[in-house]
Amino acid sequence: MASSSVIFQIALVLLSLTDSGLSHGVGINYGQIANNLPSPSRVAILLRSLNISRVKLYDADPSVLVAFSNTNVDFIIGLGNEYLENMTDPLKAQAWIEEHVSPHLLQTKITCITVGNEIFNSNDTGLMSNLLPAMQTVYTSLVNLGLDKQVAVTTAHSLAILGNSYPPSSGTFRQDLAEYLQPLLSFHAQTKSPFLINAYPYFAYKDNPGEVPLEYVLFLPNQGMTDPITNLHYDNMLYAQLDAVYSAIRAMGHTDIEVRISETGWPSKGDANEAGATPENAGLYNGNLLRRIEQRQGTPAKPSVPIDIYVFALFNEDLKPGPASERNYGLYYPDGSPVYDIGLQGYLPELTISSATATAINALSIFYFLIFLVTCSICS
Ligand SMILES: *[C@@H]1O[C@H](CO)[C@@H](O)[C@H](O)[C@H]1NC(C)=O
Ligand SMILES: *[C@@H]1O[C@H](CO)[C@@H](O)[C@H](O)[C@H]1NC(C)=O
Numbered sequence: 001m002a003s004s005s006v007i008f009q010i011a012l013v014l015l016s017l018t019d020s021g022l023s024h025g026v027g028i029n030y031g032q033i034a035n036n037l038p039s040p041s042r043v044a045i046l047l048r049s050l051n052i053s054r055v056k057l058y059d060a061d062p063s064v065l066v067a068f069s070n071t072n073v074d075f076i077i078g079l080g081n082e083y084l085e086n087m088t089d090p091l092k093a094q095a096w097i098e099e100h101v102s103p104h105l106l107q108t109k110i111t112c113i114t115v116g117n118e119i120f121n122s123n124d125t126g127l128m129s130n131l132l133p134a135m136q137t138v139y140t141s142l143v144n145l146g147l148d149k150q151v152a153v154t155t156a157h158s159l160a161i162l163g164n165s166y167p168p169s170s171g172t173f174r175q176d177l178a179e180y181l182q183p184l185l186s187f188h189a190q191t192k193s194p195f196l197i198n199a200y201p202y203f204a205y206k207d208n209p210g211e212v213p214l215e216y217v218l219f220l221p222n223q224g225m226t227d228p229i230t231n232l233h234y235d236n237m238l239y240a241q242l243d244a245v246y247s248a249i250r251a252m253g254h255t256d257i258e259v260r261i262s263e264t265g266w267p268s269k270g271d272a273n274e275a276g277a278t279p280e281n282a283g284l285y286n287g288n289l290l291r292r293i294e295q296r297q298g299t300p301a302k303p304s305v306p307i308d309i310y311v312f313a314l315f316n317e318d319l320k321p322g323p324a325s326e327r328n329y330g331l332y333y334p335d336g337s338p339v340y341d342i343g344l345q346g347y348l349p350e351l352t353i354s355s356a357t358a359t360a361i362n363a364l365s366i367f368y369f370l371i372f373l374v375t376c377s378i379c380s
């Protein structure tokens, strides 16, 4: 045990010298609807080996937030849809923050809370009506606790909130959602929080594989599309979707809100009727996307604003309901091996150690290192 721990520690040291290097902050969704995932402390090492420093959770799992103590990883945490009603109550909202956010802030960077996920896809008008009040109440609680400058409040939307997305300059929200979205946008503008959208060109391809060119959705060379109104040229669907959201927001009178992609990805496997769900296509989508993020590309309508993206997802999640694709969006299998090769060979350690043990081992390895230096200077 002792010797394997030392090896483990040495691996960590080597790791920090040879970061495999995602240089420009791609984020990753760390979903946990599975019964076979590695422990959060092993995942912390995997992400460090990949130089991934932005993580999005769907909850506020304390075991994850504690495992990432002192790692410099920036977290978006989530309040599930089932919390919306309670979060409209100021006492419950403040209690939730005091229990799930405040205790972690000294060791773990939590920069954002998503209140609900894809609420306008739920067909549940009760949830829709509670969304903004819940966001406002959570925000007010943060203000009262003096945390509003470090933690932003938002929610994540499905792209299906768009009524029109083509051409991108004519993007608009669904008419029936205007009563909810207009005040929601004012909230974003007032609190300077980002508008989050889950955008999957894969869905457009899967629904219409005969019409949508695969090259256009996979960031491969293709003739693309020119927006007839702006003359802007689009070489991929994701950027067109993002600009359609900017247009929809502008159509409601706002040019002051930042849009980020809270989820995008491509499944490596699907059912027989899920066209395009292959490891080759998933590797092309995510690999090409990472290159564009690294180049800090903006969209045609916002060329100077680098796209800000959380890839979906870190692991395949075996307990997700729905079609097979749902369980196969991961970049990694639960054992830490990549599902396909996009140059992200991470390191998932076999064993985990408590931080007290780690500190002891650290001291021990410094001691060994000193002996090593002394021996070297003697022998040379
Ligand atoms: C790791 O990522 C950070 C930003 O997220 C970047 O500044 C740094 O250069 C990256 N390191 C490597 C080795 O790519
Ligand atoms: C909402 O509040 C009620 C009453 O305090 C509590 O029983 C319930 O568990 C809460 N719901 C959630 C999802 O936390």
Ligand SMILES: *[C@@H]1O[C@H](CO)[C@@H](O)[C@H](O)[C@H]1NC(C)=O
Residues within 6 Å of the ligand: 121, 122, 123
């Ligand atoms: C919402 O309603 C639409 C139309 O009735 C339906 O197609 C869709 O599946 C429903 N969504 C959910 C999440 O129930």
